Amino acid sequence: MPTTRGDGGSSNPSAGTSAVTAPRKAKSADSATRRRLIEATARLMRDEGYAAATSRRVAAEAGVKQALVYYYFPTMDDLFVEVLRAGADTALERMRAALTDDDPLNALWEINSDARVTSLNTEFMALANHRKAIRAELKAYAERVRDIETAAVTVALRANGVDLDEYPPVAISMLIAQTARSLCNENAVGVTSGHDQLRAFAERQLSRLAIPPEPQRRTR
Template sequence: MPAAGKARASTGARERLMAATEQIMGDEGYAAATSRRVAELAGVKSTLVYYYFPTMDDLFVAVLCESGERALARMRAALTADDPLRVLWLINTDTRYTRLSTEWMALANHRKVIGAELKVFAERVRDIETAAVTMVLRAHGVDLTEFPPVVMSILLTGAARIICNESAVGMVQGHEQLRTFIEQFIAHYPLAVRPADQGGPG
């Protein structure tokens, strides 16, 4: 096989292994993502797992970085959306997203290298979320010392994750009221006019 063909085949196998790992983590939990199970789902020999990734930690880190960049791209979209708060709410109430986040947190508790990577990713997410909330509050002339954007972003996204995590085990008490409260909060702060266009708070 020509070198270019080998490179394409190599990339395909590596990507399939990463996709399989993420799928298993989301569907069955990180503990199910063994080299044998990942290879089986990816449709390759199990020896290829360690050909592309010296250790399972290397595989997990690669998946975290790749999926993290996709998640960050979704978060950045909130900054250009007409309704940033709603975008953040929808992202964080996406059960697939929150389920994977929970698995990464669980894995990070057992593997320090994953914890270090997850911290970097989480900080970038928090920065984007805070920037989106800051933009909305400033557009409405809200006193940011009274309502710190980072606190408001944590409350908004944290509420979303609580709903997802509790729903996963059948706990729904108070969820309807919380959703209604958040929906009213979001509706109260639309971003009809951006700060740069309105010439300051009204």
């Protein structure tokens, strides 16, 4: 005959399972809400500029109550930092992949030609002029990106026997990134004069510095 617990607890083994899974579900819901707020902020910044990303607009875009913004992020700076970190993680993964790409130089050109990423970075640059927390985070991210881009360019130039003193990898990586981003920024405001010619010129130069294809083995 089953005994009854003195504390009034149930002898049903499933009761313990429910107690364990409930916090897990709550944690999962918390993560989903945080992600929605971060994604909503990024969309507003890309589409309308960082000034549009107020707690009220972010909440409306994410489909939650405004109070939840400050529940998950004590200040808007905290939210902006998380948006920057989320974008940085994705961008750094793409940058690292460029190190093993068949054509690292072209890979970097394509990455920096992504208008969505460039527009968000531009907003963070503007925001960093007014927020110290953003400035420090952006500086750390930019330095990591430059290190990875320089490494990718170094791999490509060495493989092609290019003189690294004549063509410093960090200088080449900066020319690639800054030129591509400049084209994106100008295009965003409708300035396209000379873009086709500059892209064609850049692509010709990159092809000259690219890793040469492996020689095909002769079959006997």
